Amino acid sequence: MSLRDIGVVYHKELIDSLRDRRTVISMTVVPLLLFPALTLGMGLLGATLMSRAKGEVPLVMVVGGEDSPRVVEALKRNKKIEVVPGSADFEDQVSNKTVRAAIILPKGFDAAAEHGDAQTVGVDYYEGDIKSELALDTAETSLKDYRVTLAKQLVSERGVPGNLVEPFKVEKTNVAPPEKVAGSTLGGLIPYFVIILSLTGAMYPAMDLTAGEKERGTMETILTSPVSRTDLVLGKFFMVLTASLATALLSLTSMAVSFFLARNMIDKLVSEDNPTVHYAIDPVGILAVLLMVLPLSVLFAATLLAIALFAKSFREAQTYLSPLTVIVIMPAVAALLPGVELNTRTALIPILSTTLVGKELMAGNHPWGFIMLIFLSSCVYASLAIAAAVTMFNRESVLFRA
Amino acid sequence: MDGRGGFPATSKLKDEMENVAMIQATNLSKVFPATKKTKEIRAVDGVSFECQPSEIYGLLGTNGAGKTTTLRMLATILEPTGGTANVAGYDIIEEPEKVRANVGFLSTATALYGRLTAKEMVEYFARLHGMDGEGLRKAIDSLFEMLGMNDFRNQRCEKLSTGQKQKVSIARTLVHDPKVMIFDEPTVGLDVIASRTIVGFIRQCRDRGKTVIFSTHVMTEVEKLCDRIGIIHRGRLLAEGSLAQLRERFGKQDLEDIFVDVLGDQP
Numbered sequence: 149m150s151l152r153d154i155g156v157v158y159h160k161e162l163i164d165s166l167r168d169r170r171t172v173i174s175m176t177v178v179p180l181l182l183f184p185a186l187t188l189g190m191g192l193l194g195a196t197l198m199s200r201a202k203g204e205v206p207l208v209m210v211v212g213g214e215d216s217p218r219v220v221e222a223l224k225r226n227k228k229i230e231v232v233p234g235s236a237d238f239e240d241q242v243s244n245k246t247v248r249a250a251i252i253l254p255k256g257f258d259a260a261a262e263h264g265d266a267q268t269v270g271v272d273y274y275e276g277d278i279k280s281e282l283a284l285d286t287a288e289t290s291l292k293d294y295r296v297t298l299a300k301q302l303v304s305e306r307g308v309p310g311n312l313v314e315p316f317k318v319e320k321t322n323v324a325p326p327e328k329v330a331g332s333t334l335g336g337l338i339p340y341f342v343i344i345l346s347l348t349g350a351m352y353p354a355m356d357l358t359a360g361e362k363e364r365g366t367m368e369t370i371l372t373s374p375v376s377r378t379d380l381v382l383g384k385f386f387m388v389l390t391a392s393l394a395t396a397l398l399s400l401t402s403m404a405v406s407f408f409l410a411r412n413m414i415d416k417l418v419s420e421d422n423p424t425v426h427y428a429i430d431p432v433g434i435l436a437v438l439l440m441v442l443p444l445s446v447l448f449a450a451t452l453l454a455i456a457l458f459a460k461s462f463r464e465a466q467t468y469l470s471p472l473t474v475i476v477i478m479p480a481v482a483a484l485l486p487g488v489e490l491n492t493r494t495a496l497i498p499i500l501s502t503t504l505v506g507k508e509l510m511a512g513n514h515p516w517g518f519i520m521l522i523f524l525s526s527c528v529y530a531s532l533a534i535a536a537a538v539t540m541f542n543r544e545s546v547l548f549r550a
Numbered sequence: 551m552d553g554r555g556g557f558p559a560t561s562k563l564k565d566e567m568e569n570v571a572m573i574q575a576t577n578l579s580k581v582f583p584a585t586k587k588t589k590e591i592r593a594v595d596g597v598s599f600e601c602q603p604s605e606i607y608g609l610l611g612t613n614g615a616g617k618t619t620t621l622r623m624l625a626t627i628l629e630p631t632g633g634t635a636n637v638a639g640y641d642i643i644e645e646p647e648k649v650r651a652n653v654g655f656l657s658t659a660t661a662l663y664g665r666l667t668a669k670e671m672v673e674y675f676a677r678l679h680g681m682d683g684e685g686l687r688k689a690i691d692s693l694f695e696m697l698g699m700n701d702f703r704n705q706r707c708e709k710l711s712t713g714q715k716q717k718v719s720i721a722r723t724l725v726h727d728p729k730v731m732i733f734d735e736p737t738v739g740l741d742v743i744a745s746r747t748i749v750g751f752i753r754q755c756r757d758r759g760k761t762v763i764f765s766t767h768v769m770t771e772v773e774k775l776c777d778r779i780g781i782i783h784r785g786r787l788l789a790e791g792s793l794a795q796l797r798e799r800f801g802k803q804d805l806e807d808i809f810v811d812v813l814g815d816q817p
Binding site for chain 1: 651655661
């Protein structure tokens with residue numbers, strides 16, 4: 149093995165690949181556009197839709213309120229809904245979204261309530277329609293508030309202090325620092341995207357440097373040079389690894405920049421329901437994720453090379469490599485499922501382990517034992533993949549497959 | 551590393567190499583094992599021959615005769631399954647990298663890297679042959695000058711004409727000043743002018759003391775160029791000698807008639 153020869157091959161492959169539009173696009177444009185589009189675009193779309201839904205005052209029909217003006221009056225005081233008089237086809241109107249919800253009061257509601265008789269108020273809404281769900285929430289809150297007011301009034305009329313009905317109030321305060329809030333919600337997603345992109349970034353050059361060379365007839369040319377086949381495949385491997393890491397690094401940078409630019413918008417979204425919750429991305433966590441993805445990139449680069457080398461043409465290589473995306477996505481998605489946690493067994497499953505530890509790292513946790521185990525096991529898998537690529541490159545039946 | 555220093559080879563090299571077999575194939579064989587789709591193929595079957603410096607040896611045969619496989623084994627692109635060969639003093643199985651350091655291999659299958667410029671392409675191969683610095687620059691300058699390549703030196707190979715591409719390929723095979731040149735059907739698919747360039751180049755190699763072996767199925771090329779001819783068929787070397795020797799042995803003047811005669815009794 150000669151480091152000089154590996155360097156010469158690497159240098160040539162780098163120049164060659166950087167002049168290839170398709171490689172450059174898969175390596176840079178995808179990660180640079182995907183994340184801003186995902187975070188800014190989707191975030192913006194979500195925020196717009198949400199604020200539009202919240203900005204609209206939903207029509208809520210009160211059915212059977214003719215003999216109960218007090219409860220209707222209480223509902224009308226809530227400015228977040230607009231109360232409209234009831235009609236017999238209220239169910240159809242909720243379904244057709246003419247009104248967003250319908251409150252169904254039993255006959256003689258006010259009178260019965262004053263006597264403290266138990267009764268049931270129905271609320272019809274349309275599940276899945278966000279505006280209808282918002283109307284339901286508001287109607288429910290209004291009714292609960294009215295229930296407490298009514299109860300207080302009833303007990304005080306009987307000489308019992310009103311606060312007995314509501315002896316305490318609940319106030320929630322978030323103590324999780326902003327980084328942890330972001331880490332636990334986004335924690336799984338960031339490593340997931342970085343892993344997928346480090347695979348897709350390596351895919352095109354891996355095909356171009358192997359099957360592509362066979363197709364263009366340069367494979368035989370390079371095999372006539374005195375460089376050993378091991379040095380040749382290692383030079384190529386380092387180029388594919390460079391593409392993979394560059395894609396991972398660019399995607400992380402673009403993600404960090406997009407979150408930074410969209411931080412106010414995202415923060416506004418998360419703190420809307422609870423003003424004590426804030427959002428921030430931990431740069432150390434992002435760097436740690438990149439470090440954990442490194443051996444995985446090595447694994448991807450070597451595996452892709454070994455498989456693509458077997459193909460006779462670019463098209464054949466694509467057929468072999470496309471299913472690999474699904475194979476990589478599966479464990480990465482599995483890590484996002486609730487209940488899938490880091491343990492000694494999951495720490496040994498490549499890709500899944502990296503996504504799981506990435507989730508922890510993004511949330512600011514540092515399980516050192518697992519970090520070492522995952523890093524080392526990924527290094528072992530990566531070494532095996534490099535050995536496989538070298539073996540493949542030394543096989544005539546693969547290089548000159550008829 | 552042997553064989554550096556740029557083209558042309560000196561007359562000293564010529565003297566040194568005189569009468570020493572630069573290529574010596576002994577019982578060279580290649581069997582491609584059976585696959586799901588194909589039966590076992592005995593592509594080359596016990597071929598033995600020798601080539602001397604300043605000699606052009608022509609391997610003549612029909613398609614599938616075993617010419618390409620023989621030459622690929624000599625260039626160490628393929629490994630023999632039987633026998634061996636000594637090229638430029640090195641065994642092709644024991645020291646394949648040293649063999650390649652002393653061989654220039656050119657065929658229509660050895661394409662150029664389209665996205666590299668002519669200069670980068672030749673420079674890449676020079677570096678792979680261990681050249682560097684001033685030596686590399688001089689070798690490239692003199693090659694580009696000699697082959698008239700300075701006009702397109704910084705153009706990408708994909709943009710070059712067929713003739714220009716050929717020159718780059720020639721420069722690529724010559725940059726490390728190899729002792730042995732191997733040409734595998736170098737004129738296939740080329741027009742008359744381009745073929746003439748290649749034929750002229752092969753002759754120049756011989757005149758500069760290099761050992762040349764080339765394969766073809768074009769009789770006129772063999773008649774024009776070869777000092778010795780080997781007729782190969784179904785992996786076996788059936789006849790060998792100079793054109794005059796073959797004419798005498800078979801009592802025929804026309805090489806094509808001789809070729810048909812040799813193949814005549816073969817299945």
